[in-house]
Amino acid sequence: MNLYEADFNKPVIIKNINLHGMKKRRLYDLGFINGEKIVKEFESIFKNPICYQVKNTLIAVRNEDAMSIEVEYEK
Numbered sequence: 001m002n003l004y005e006a007d008f009n010k011p012v013i014i015k016n017i018n019l020h021g022m023k024k025r026r027l028y029d030l031g032f033i034n035g036e037k038i039v040k041e042f043e044s045i046f047k048n049p050i051c052y053q054v055k056n057t058l059i060a061v062r063n064e065d066a067m068s069i070e071v072e073y074e075k
Contacts, residue, residue, distance in 0.1 A: 003052070004066040008041045012071035013037055019068045024051045027065070037074060 006012045014036050017024055028056060031054040032038070042051040049060040 001071060002010050002067045003038065003040070003061070003069040004050070006038075006071060006073075010039050011037050011039050013074055014069060015070055016070040017063040017068065017069065019065065024066060027061075027069075030059050031057065032069065038071065041070050 001012075001075050003012065009016075014032060014034050016034065017027060017032060019027065036054060039053040040050060041053050044050070044060075048063045050063065050066060051060050052066075053059075
C-alpha cells in the first residue's frame, strides 16, 4: 500500500520510498525514513496536498509523492 491510500489517524510505517534525487533527499531530511511511523492527519480543500505527522511535526506532501512511498499499518 502507499502513503496516499492510508486511512486518516491510523499510524503506518514506511517500508520504502520510490523517489530519486532531490525529492527523496528532501523527504529524508524531513524525517521520512524507513521504519518511521507516520499518521495521515489533514487534507486541503482540494485534497492535494495532504498533511502527515512525522516525529511530532506536520508536513504537507503532494499526492503524487505520497503515492511513491510504500507503507504498512503499524502492528
